[in-house]
Amino acid sequence: MNIDLQARQIKPLRQTFNRVAAYTGDKPASRYLEATLGVQPTANFHYRPTWEPEFEVYDTRRTAVKMADWYALRDPRQYYYATWTMARARQQESMEASYQFVESRGLIGKMSDAVRANACEMLMPLRHVAWGANMNNCTVCARGYGTAFTAPAMLHAMDQLGVAQHLTRLGLALDEPGVLEAGRNDWLQNPHWQPLRELVENTLVIQDPFEVFVAQNLALDGLLYPLIYGQYVDEHLAIQGGTAVAMLTAFMPEWHDESARWIDAVVKVAAAESGDNRGLISNWYATHVARAQAALVPVAKLALGDAGAEALCAVRETLDARARKAGLTL
């Protein structure tokens, strides 16, 4: 059929789906908006979950945050599956290039044993922290309300799994496989890590998905990533000849900065919705960031020695500024 169909003027009846047009009017909509707005079923549910009969399958009452419209919580990255997975694939390519570079120059062999051991000691227990973050973001996706909020949370959960796997691969590149077991033992027993493990385990039983989001993504990761990948890996390790480690973890700080745009946008819009939300989220932030900071004191010390305490305070200050910028009252 080779008639000039393309040339013929064919007038569309409409530009997008009603669920999108309800927000934008009937005009051509981005793929992000068509993938997101008004997607989750909202009404006439059939059966209460047997595992939680006090709620509907999707229920705004699972969180104390109140939104007139949960689709106000947009992702400034405008991620949908395709753009997310293609962005990560590109980042993965540059990670592969880093691995090649590090291997071809023998950079790992050029690190001193002490630096290598120190890097493993610091970074291997963090595999488990990322795993906890993966679980918590699954919680946000499963228990949250509205696709705008929940879909990026699932992508974030998979990103956290990716982080845990990047760290695993790093450990296997730096040392024998036993290094993973050693990190796990530290995670389970070493006193330096116990406050952090306790904190992570406590976040795993928080029921309110928005509180989980604040505790994990803003409070804990907001301190952990700048402390570890900024202060420790990029500064401390690099000075001691551990640049290879910085190259092989480059994904993490880059991803943290990228996803912080989403996290801050969610917090900002939810807090701006009402005084109640602002108070609630501010309180959650204050509570969880104080706990996270306390749990990270021994970790900072392990990483940076006496400079750890100061570095942690600096990181906290920066995070407080970030929270204030997102509209929280501290």
Added chain:
Amino acid sequence: MDTRVTKKKLGLKERYAAMTRGLAWDTTYQPMDKVFPFDRYEGIKIHDWEKWEDPFRLTMDAYWKYQGEKERKLYAVIEAFAQNNGQLGVADARYINALKIFIQAVTPLEYMAHRGFAHVGRHFTGAGARVAAQMQSVDELRHFQTETHAISHYNKYFNGMHNASHWYDRVWYLAVPKSFFEDAMSGGPFEFLTAVSFSFEYVLTNLLFVPFMSGAAHNGDMSTVTFGFSAQSDESRHMTLGIECIKFMLEQDPANVPIVQRWIDKWFWRGYRLLTIVAMMQDYMLPKRVMSWKEAWEMYAEENGGALFKDLARYGIRLPKGWEIACEGKDHISHQAWNAFYNFAAAAPFHTWVPTDEELNWLSEKYPDSFDQYYRPRLEFYRERQQAGHRYYSKTLPMLCTTCQIPMFFTEPGDPTKICYRETTHGGDKYHFCSDGCKHIFEQEPEKYVQSWLPVHQIYQGHCFKPGVDPTQPGFDPLAAVLDWYDLNVGRDNFDFEGSEDQRNFATWRGDAPQAGSAKKGGAA
């Protein structure tokens, strides 16, 4: 080079374990029961999660790479399709109605699956099972989105798609898929996997995939074909998760066997009933036929399914209850469903029609034991009435089966002239069913099914009118009020294909000569 080249290397299996279940630990500051509260109340006994075999080994780096590449290619096709007005290349505008059913009834299930797998991906105590479920959660998000993006272009040019999400929560026939999936999601994590990953994806998926995707290929819909084939490698992962979960439960404890059998019985029947809609689509809505529902059933259910259950017999699992009745139904259900939708065409947001003579002949040939005897005369009668200007639209409300929520149009096993009715009493109320299968499912969990949001009951109870509507007004038209509440474009989204806007536009856009003998629209509503 690194001087420590003699470093020990992990094998593939160990390496994948280190990348997944090796990340997990048994919590001690919080009890494990509190961290994983949901995977024991169903009664499934798991003694050793370490025995879980990873159904596939895909780390995130590889996942992103493969999936990113697939998305790049898929969206290039979707893009080109839109640019070239690919919608005009389909065989016949009637085909578009298969896509309407797809976006109304199937695409929302992808989304439900995404959320359901997020839930079980958090809550299985075994980390290996969690990772596999999480990957499926993002895959299903992908399917929801790629289907939406592929159909987005059709939505611009055809009716019946623009309000699919709103309809999913409200329109009577969409309570069938909706209640199916909410039934699965409201179960525990093991039942969810048995329902979705095993019964649906493993046992029945070809019966969904082949009609839609091969149907698209035969009918010139390259956009749907591309997303279908792009989803196929995801589906094969999902199927292996389904079979692994079943085998794992069965191997962990003999006490799991009767529970799993009960779920297989239930979800086979639930899935089979849901597929009635697909059967109808396959036999009636594809202008270029692929194979009949009956042929598909024989190949994918009777042959493949039969072999599967033979294989599972060593665990003490037998064929699902109702299997023989389902096999007998292959001669009937597509015709009975089309008949129902033809009559209720005013109340559903897609078009129906009487097949052409050539199509009727095809059905006669494919259904030698049933079509000419029971169904063809009825369709020819409808056509006669329509051509006389009396296209009939039923304005009454049908009785629904409490379990599957399909109108009571299925016939008695062994007697295709008699509608099958079953009932039971619970808590002083009477409940109606389309079959022994649906009645049995209700009786296993009455507390669940008494909650069903049955569209017809809801209409009679006055819950399906816009605020301010007064049903006691003289001359009140309940159907019109319900369609208004559905937010359905009366005259554009519904009624017969003959005389529809879709039909007119497609002919105009293609420059086809106006079709001779189009019947006038008539009848009620």
